Amino acid sequence: MTTNSIPNRLIAEKSPYLLQHAYNPVKWFPWSEEAFDTARRENKPIFLSIGYSTCHWCHVMAHESFEDDEVAELLNRDYIAVKVDREERPDVDNLYMSVCQALTGQGGWPLTIVMTPEKKPFFAGTYFPKGRKYGRKGLMELLPQLTGKWKEDPERVVELSNQVVSETQSRLIANLEGDISEESLEQAYQIYEELFDSQYGGFGDAPKFPTSHNLSFLLRYYKRTNNEHALAIVEKTLDSMYRGGMYDHVGFGFARYSTDEKWLVPHFEKMLYDNALLTMTNIEAYQVTGKKQYAEVAEQIITYVLRDMTDAGGAFYSAEDADSEGEEGKFYIWIPSEINQVLGDEEGELYCSVYDITDEGNFEGQSIPNLIQWTLEDAARLKQIPLKELTRRLETSRKKLFEYRGQRIHPHKDDKILTSWNGLMIMALAKAAKALQKQEYALAARRAVDFILKELRREDGRLLARYRDGQAAFLGYLDDYAFVVWGLIELYEATFELELLQAAVELNEEMLRLFWDKEKGGCFFYGEDGEQLFTRPKEIYDGAMPSGNSAAALNMAKLASYTYNAKLSQKADEQLKAFAGSVQKYPSGHALFMMALDYTVSAPMEIVLAGDPAKADMQEMIAKLQTQFLPNAIMMLHPKGEQGDAVRRLIPLVQDKVQLGGRATAYVCENFACHSPTTDLEELEDLNA
Known part of the structure; x- marks a missing residue:
């Protein structure tokens, strides 16, 4: 394993992910015309690697392969190597991830693509070790094979790449139009009910992602139908996620997903968008049920974001890593002797017994604090300690442990500011400000809005996607517009500051001008003024993060109601119709779209x-x-x-x-x-x- 003393071209970038690779022996290019011109001139294929700075398996592949001289020699000799931060270039990531899913049936990061200098892919995969491992080919075997095909039968490679492009275009461009109605809401609920894990909460098997917008849809379904089981699904899932190890019981905030069905062992990285969406859903659950626990969880998430993830200018950082000191989760796990050292024997034993910190451990010989075994009410009853006293003692211990943990080596923080994810956090803070009547949350949201409109909006009004180290870059994508507009609408209703609603109207108009498909309806992922890739996709699936098209549908319906704009109301209808066929095939995969539909078909x-x-x-x-x-x-x-x-x-x-x-x-x-x-x-x- 080596790193160079002389950096490669990535040293000039702002992305923390690209800078992590700036001293690799691989001669990386950023995504640029220089890279593709060089590939054409030297008649070499492109080796495209896409990831993000807090991605555990990206780190593994970097250490095993991209810091390795032997792998670097192959890449530098036979390929033009290009690195992309998926969070800066979601247009590139979305497109080539679709390629990977089409070719392999799965996806994930790091994403590995080999393609022609014309950006047409002919090979795709995710993580590859240096040598054969885990039943996977290693790069030392794979790279020469692909090089051989490129040199021996270039016409066949080009033919294959054209087939891949054609297949990907057919998957991404086709609008499955149709009619959509209240029946789709019922169909979505039925699927959620079937997938619901009644024992542990959530949907399906491990790994389990929070996808809290699924739960927000179910809250609306409960309001519409008074179906108590819909509410029970929401409560069981929120309670289980909070009590599990996916929640940071010492420092607050949720990890990205759980690797097991019990929500015990997380993939420890924390993403801004997850915490924004989980704030939203916990706030809504509090409004529906009146149960203080949901308000407290939302406030704890906000405490984490404002404390650890907020720039001096008021905007929000992107993520925190799963790894510290090269080990996943090391920052977050404990052993009993360490707890006792910090708290003393009596309080240490109490904390360990409540939060499942044992000598045997629940994660690689150490322990992730969790409440899976019991609620605090159960613990208070069994230990014969009044709940109020137990809660007070545990909170005192938590503060001491948090202060002690702060002396550990912290996980890497990705401090770039993404417009889209900030829009989601603004939305969540505005909802919290309303439900909890806390003006400070609205003020925090307003500071982020002011930052975006000042630092991430050009003089001509065009939103940009990323800010870091004094530089804003990359033309904003659909998600940037849709999520910021969503946040502005919610913040207007929290503060009634008219300029917020005016900004929402203006940005929505610009979104339609830049992204609207005039032939089939719906919005493309990147604007007509952006780099034109081999196809212009439209995303509607509400996965770990909801789709910009779904948010746009909800925004347009609301703004049409506010402004009495008949044309915008028609656009909102066209937006729903444009994707109706796709949504009807799998309604539960489109939770935010269902929320927009619920808004439009409900009595206004x-x-x-x-x-x-x-x-x-x-x-x-x-x-x-x-x-x-x-x-x-x-x-x-x-x-x-x-x-x-x-x-x-x-x-x-x-x-x-x-x-x-x-x-x-x-x-x-x-x-x-x-x-x-x-x-x-x-x-x-x-x-x-």
Whole structure:
């Protein structure tokens, strides 16, 4: 294993992932025309490696192969090697991941592609060791074989690459149009019910991903149908995820996924998007059930994000690694003697017994803190300690352990700022600000909005995708626009600052101009002004992270309601129709799309609040409404004076809705009919009923 003293071309990049490879003996290129021109000139295939900085198996492949002189010699002699950070270039990643899935039936990172200088792939896979291992070919065997095919029968290689491109295009471009209705909501629920793991929560077998937007859909389904089992699925899954080792019980925040069915052993990396989405769903579960645990989990996630994942400028970092000191999970695991050293014997034994920290261990001889064996209520009863006292003692211990853990070598932090993931965190903070009536969450979200609009938006208004080390780069993708607009709409409803809704309208208009498919409807993943790859895909699957097209459908439906824009309402309908056929094939794989559908087919609810937002009666009315679970309502504020004039221009709905008798007044319109205006808070007690 070696690293060079002289860096390769990646040294000039900003991506933490690319910089991790800047001193490899492999002569990496970033994705660039220079790389492809060089490949054409030297008649060499491209070896494309895609990953991200907190990816465990990316690290493994780097140490085994890309830091190895023998592998580097083969790559440098026979290939042009290109490194891509999937989080900077999701357009490249999405496209070639589709290739890998089509050719191999599976995907993941690191993603390994071999392709022509024209960017047409003819080989795909994920992790490869240096030598044959785990039943996989090694690079030392594979690279010469592919080189041989390239040199011996180049026409066959080009023919194969054209076939791969054609197959990938047919998979990605085809819009399966159709009609979609409330029946699809029922079909999605039935699939979730079948997949639900009643013993451990979640869906299917290991590995288990949080995909909390599935649960958010089920909360809406419960609201629509009063189906108690839908709510039970949500509660069982949220409770199990929190009690498991996938949750960091010492420092807060969720890991990316669980490797086992019990949620015990995580893949330890923490991603901003997971924690944003889990904040959203825990907040919604709190609104539906009133159970404080969900609010507390959401607040703990936010504590983690604001403490550890927030830039000085107010935006949010991307991820924290699974590894530290070259070992996965080392930062997060414990042995009893270490706990006792920090807490003393009495409190140490209590903490270890509650959180399953044993001499035998539950992870490679050490222990991941978890509550799988019992709830705190169970522990308090069995140990005959009042719950309040037990909770206090455990929290005191947690703080000491957190401080002690801080002296360990921390996992690598990917401190780049991604516009799309920040949009999701803004959305989550805004939801928390409303449900918990915590202004500080809205202020944190607003700081992130201001950062994006200042640092990640060009003078011509074009969003950019990534910021790091003073530089913004890469034309924004659909997800950047859709998730930021989602965040802006939620934050408007948390603060009623009109410029937020205005920004949402403007960015949505630009999104449609740049990404809309004028022939078949729906939005392409990258803009018409972006680098044109061998096909222009449209993503609709709501996987670990929801699809930008799904978020766009929800945004357009809401903005059309706010602005009374008939053309935008039609676009929202076209968006749903464009993907209806794809969604009908597997409705449970499209949870956020289902949430957008639920919004459009539900009886619309519009709530106009007229009065002075600075007065106590209006603040009380706002709180009464914001804390309720009203996913299919839009809420707006109509003040007097010049502010009211500006609101009326953007939101025609408020036009004739004025304050009555000098008191805060609510106008609630449902299913195209308005109730009598009211100043009585009791009448607004439960609009869910």
